[in-house]
Amino acid sequence: MAGRGFTVKKHWDNPVEHEMPAEARVPAEMRIGNVLVAPATVLAPMAGVTDTVFRRFIRHASLFSTHPAPDETSIDQTVTNTQSGCGLLMTEFTSADGLSRMRESKRKRYLTFYDDEHPIGAQLFGSNPETLAEAARIVEDTGFDTVDLNLGCPAKRVVGCNGGSGLLRDLPKIGEIFRTVRKAVTIPFTVKYRLGWNDANIICVELARMAESEGLNAVALHARTREQAYTGQARWEWIAAIKQVGSIPVIGNGDIRTPEDAAAMIAKTGCDAVMIGRAAPANPWIFRQIAQYTATGRYDRPAVEDRYRMIRAYFQMLLDESEASAGDKNAAVREVAGKMKQFASWFTHGVPGGAKLRAQIYQAKTGAAVLEQVDAFFTAQSTDEAEPESEPGTADGFAGAAELVCD
Numbered sequence: 001m002a003g004r005g006f007t008v009k010k011h012w013d014n015p016v017e018h019e020m021p022a023e024a025r026v027p028a029e030m031r032i033g034n035v036l037v038a039p040a041t042v043l044a045p046m047a048g049v050t051d052t053v054f055r056r057f058i059r060h061a062s063l064f065s066t067h068p069a070p071d072e073t074s075i076d077q078t079v080t081n082t083q084s085g086c087g088l089l090m091t092e093f094t095s096a097d098g099l100s101r102m103r104e105s106k107r108k109r110y111l112t113f114y115d116d117e118h119p120i121g122a123q124l125f126g127s128n129p130e131t132l133a134e135a136a137r138i139v140e141d142t143g144f145d146t147v148d149l150n151l152g153c154p155a156k157r158v159v160g161c162n163g164g165s166g167l168l169r170d171l172p173k174i175g176e177i178f179r180t181v182r183k184a185v186t187i188p189f190t191v192k193y194r195l196g197w198n199d200a201n202i203i204c205v206e207l208a209r210m211a212e213s214e215g216l217n218a219v220a221l222h223a224r225t226r227e228q229a230y231t232g233q234a235r236w237e238w239i240a241a242i243k244q245v246g247s248i249p250v251i252g253n254g255d256i257r258t259p260e261d262a263a264a265m266i267a268k269t270g271c272d273a274v275m276i277g278r279a280a281p282a283n284p285w286i287f288r289q290i291a292q293y294t295a296t297g298r299y300d301r302p303a304v305e306d307r308y309r310m311i312r313a314y315f316q317m318l319l320d321e322s323e324a325s326a327g328d329k330n331a332a333v334r335e336v337a338g339k340m341k342q343f344a345s346w347f348t349h350g351v352p353g354g355a356k357l358r359a360q361i362y363q364a365k366t367g368a369a370v371l372e373q374v375d376a377f378f379t380a381q382s383t384d385e386a387e388p389e390s391e392p393g394t395a396d397g398f399a400g401a402a403e404l405v406c407d
């Protein structure tokens, strides 16, 4: 996929510790056109992360805890969005250009999703209005609930073709894209973008106005400039600013690591929904925790056994998906092992002795071998005296992640 090789900053710079606000909570629902998003939480698109396995894993994450009895944890169970706590899933970004030129069978690989992923939005990047419109039609025909335009990716390869955040320097072109794509599809059309190219060129308010006047159904703002990449704090005051200029639903994004942060973003900006990126792979329960907090005023933190069940379930899902997928089996085996290693480094932060497991996993050559290491590690856990590690969901939770892509 285009953009690979761009290194995303996976740490939060000096994260702000928010208190839970006295009143504000993440809303029970929002609407994007005719699509109900309930609760008002969105899994951010993340290239290299939010593939169908990860998305379904997030949808089912509430099952991988010690709270339901073990025989209730089959992922064949129907999990409502309210139970899962995640109201909308998003794909990784996909090249409109690539999509419109691909053979049908190859397209499927990029646009695969399962019934239990609804509602789900597909994100596109590109700069040619007609090509984006054609790709949006493909997205609609494939059955996605919404289509999203990426105006945030800072990767040189994407910006170099004027895609992603590159377009933020050309508002008239964005207007043309909005109009052409809007005419091409009937499903809700959204845009995810950054504040602007740099501090001298902050256009987020104008862009929100334009989105509304061109008939888009929601905007999602990652409250940083392109130049900021992932540094510093997300500037939530700009989310508040775009919320004030119109009536289009606003999804706030940037630096939510905990349920407290999510509620604080709602309190400080008045946004209609929150979008969560980096915290999701470090703490897949975050959506469930937010929902639990809203309902009860408290939330559970995962125990070590919960983490074990979670990592095992996720790895099994990866193996099942690679078995099911057609094509080069050896490549699929390598890809699964790579994904397992990447995720192990996130998931095992917070688990006593996690560093040892990560070291062992990095030696393994196949997914099955990784799974064996995980089983052996957790079986021995009860007798292990290892030092506790930092909490998941903190900046450390991303320390070992492999190079990843975009925004």
Ligand SMILES: Cc1cc2nc3c(=O)[nH]c(=O)nc-3n(C[C@H](O)[C@H](O)[C@H](O)COP(=O)(O)O)c2cc1C
Binding pocket: 008, 009, 010, 044, 045, 046, 047, 048, 049, 092, 093, 123, 150, 152, 153, 192, 222, 253, 254, 255, 256, 275, 276, 277, 278, 279, 404, 405, 406, 407
């Ligand atoms: C590994 C990774 C890949 C990403 N890929 C995309 C992408 O494909 N499309 C996009 O709009 N944003 C992408 N982003 C940006 C996130 O969607 C989100 O805007 C950003 O991480 C800030 O939110 P957070 O603080 O909750 O992580 C990516 C971020 C990361 C960490």
